[in-house]
Amino acid sequence: MSAAGFTGALTVIGAPGGTIHLADGAVTAIDTPWSPSAEVVLLHSGRVPEADWEAAFTAAAVARDQLRAELLRRGLLGEGELEALLRTALADGMFAFAAGFVDSCRTEESPPGHPLPLEPAADASWLVTEALRRLDVLAAFPGPPLRPRDRVLSVPGAVRPGAFLGGGRDEILAAADGRRTSRDLAFALGRGLYVTMLQLARMRADGLIASVAPGLSPASDGEDQAEAASGGATVSGLPRRQKDRPAPPARAEDLPSRAARSVPRMLRPRSEGPSRPRDTR
Amino acid sequence: MVEDALLAEMRALQDRVTGITGTAVASRDGLIVRGDTGGVDPDNLAALAATWLALAQRMSREAGQGMLREAMTRSVGGYVAIYAIGAKAVLVLIGDEGLDMAGLHRESVPALEAIGTLLVDPAPFPAAP
Numbered sequence: 365m366s367a368a369g370f371t372g373a374l375t376v377i378g379a380p381g382g383t384i385h386l387a388d389g390a391v392t393a394i395d396t397p398w399s400p401s402a403e404v405v406l407l408h409s410g411r412v413p414e415a416d417w418e419a420a421f422t423a424a425a426v427a428r429d430q431l432r433a434e435l436l437r438r439g440l441l442g443e444g445e446l447e448a449l450l451r452t453a454l455a456d457g458m459f460a461f462a463a464g465f466v467d468s469c470r471t472e473e474s475p476p477g478h479p480l481p482l483e484p485a486a487d488a489s490w491l492v493t494e495a496l497r498r499l500d501v502l503a504a505f506p507g508p509p510l511r512p513r514d515r516v517l518s519v520p521g522a523v524r525p526g527a528f529l530g531g532g533r534d535e536i537l538a539a540a541d542g543r544r545t546s547r548d549l550a551f552a553l554g555r556g557l558y559v560t561m562l563q564l565a566r567m568r569a570d571g572l573i574a575s576v577a578p579g580l581s582p583a584s585d586g587e588d589q590a591e592a593a594s595g596g597a598t599v600s601g602l603p604r605r606q607k608d609r610p611a612p613p614a615r616a617e618d619l620p621s622r623a624a625r626s627v628p629r630m631l632r633p634r635s636e637g638p639s640r641p642r643d644t645r
Numbered sequence: 646m647v648e649d650a651l652l653a654e655m656r657a658l659q660d661r662v663t664g665i666t667g668t669a670v671a672s673r674d675g676l677i678v679r680g681d682t683g684g685v686d687p688d689n690l691a692a693l694a695a696t697w698l699a700l701a702q703r704m705s706r707e708a709g710q711g712m713l714r715e716a717m718t719r720s721v722g723g724y725v726a727i728y729a730i731g732a733k734a735v736l737v738l739i740g741d742e743g744l745d746m747a748g749l750h751r752e753s754v755p756a757l758e759a760i761g762t763l764l765v766d767p768a769p770f771p772a773a774p
Contacts, residue, residue, distance in 0.1 A: 380663060381747065397663040397745040404742045407721060414721050513660075543683060548666060551741045578660055 373475035378466040380512075382457070385478045390485030393450075393478040394457025398464060398512050398547050399557045402453040402480060408554020412440050421479070431479045450482040455494055456556040460547075462495035463512050463557070498558050505565040510546060512557060513578040516564055517542035522572045532563060533572070540564075540573050651679045651763050658756040664744030666723070669737040670730065670760060671695055678734065678764075685739060694727050694737045701727070715753070728753060730761045 374384040382396030395401065406412050416438070424434040435441050441449075503509050518540045528534060532555070539552050550560040567573045655668040659681070667682035671691030680687030701716035717726040724740040726749070736757060738749070 381745070397743040397748075400743060418721070513663075541683075543681075544666075547663065547743075548741070551664070551743050552666075 370471065372471055372473040375470050375472060376461060376466055377468045377470070378461070378464060380460055380464045382461065383475075384457075385475070385481060386488075387481070387485050389488065391454060391458075391488050391491055392481035392483070392485045394454055394461075395478070396457050396460045398460035399453070399457045400551050400554060402449050404551065405453065405554050405556070406441075406449065416440055424479075432481075432483070447482065450480060451486060452556065454482055454486050455491060456558055458491040458495040459498050459558045460512070462492070462499055463561075498562075502561060502565055505569050507568065510561055510565050510568065510575055511577075512547040512561065513545050514575040515542055515545050515578065516540040516549060516568075517574050517576065519572060519574055529572075533567060536560075536563060536567065537572065542576070545578065546575075651760065652681060654756065654759050654763065655679065655681050658738075658752060661752045662740075662745055662748040664723075664740045664742075665738055665749070666741050667737075667739035669694070670764075671735050671737065673698070673733055673735065682737075682739065690737055694735045698727050698729055698735045702729070715750075726753075728757055730757055730764060734761075734764055736760060 369389040371387050371389075372385075374386065376382045376384065376396070380396045380398040382394060382398075384391060385393040385395075400408075403417070407414055407417060412435075417440070420434045420438055420440060421431060423429075424431040427434075432446065435446060436443055518537045523529065523537060529537070532553075535553055536549065539549055544552060546561050546564055547557060549564070550557045553560065564573060564575070568575055651670060655670065659665045659668055667680075667685055669680040669682050669687055669690050670678040671694050672678055673695055675692040675695035677687045677691035680690065682690060697716060698713075702713045705711065705713040713729060715726055715728055717724055723742050724738075724744050726738045726740070728736045728738075730736050736753075738753070740749070
């Protein structure tokens, strides 16, 4: 895609799926259910009030103009600030693909435009390299690698009542209710998937939170939570759910190599032909 | 127990579709049957969902569009979708901003089937001692 200077959209089929928007071989935007968009992050942080955002969006739509221009014209954001935000969201979107499984991709030459593309567009190979680096960082933490679909739970009694931890950890402790996954927490807090997972990995290593693999019910009592804290052991008494897909790799060293096969394939130059579905499952 | 099997089906749907943050099954007359809704009040949700389903079905008829498949709100902070479960119940799904729409449309149909079966065919009462 990069070598051929492709302009259009790459629809990603997988878990997560999503869309990569490209202009002349560089990436302008990524949409995926695993990574909060720049809009979600902005609105959650309160940096741009909801009413102001909606007004800018509407005005841009009515004028058939760029949302970016409207946001800047209204002084809702600075130019550098917006660029940094979009670049961050882009990196997080690519990380989301790397943290999951890509089955196949298909190109669309004239897709609907994205409301907030990054200009200048980002280098695709840098995004992929950075995504893989982030996976390595997460894999370096002790225990089974934390995954976006792992449910997370605050360990009761780990923090003295009324203590303030700072660094975003208090919000995580409050939101880690055993139902939400790492990915759900990112959306609930309006933060990137990677920064959320990095914080969770640290907190898990510090014994503040426990993670449970998807498909299992969250632990419901102290004894089960100790099991769950060991990194995804079956919660006693509850059946293991059948899954359609094989379980993600359990060993830390597996994770970067699977992603290394899947993520660069998405951006294979056009001359190599269409991507084939992964044959290892 | 039917309610636990129901909850299991609801949780399975939540596992399969990224972005579903809450689920509930309510009766057509607005009472909660089973809720797994996070912080959202299940009783209010059930009452609203029953009314909304009735209105949505009327709207569909009024527009000459036949059987309602889904009614959905799309808001700044996410989505709420409702589906009729046969003629007697309604399924409510709450999703965040990253709700996987394609996944939702793919998985909601078999989920409705499975949940509908549970409601039609509850476990028989145990024999009297």
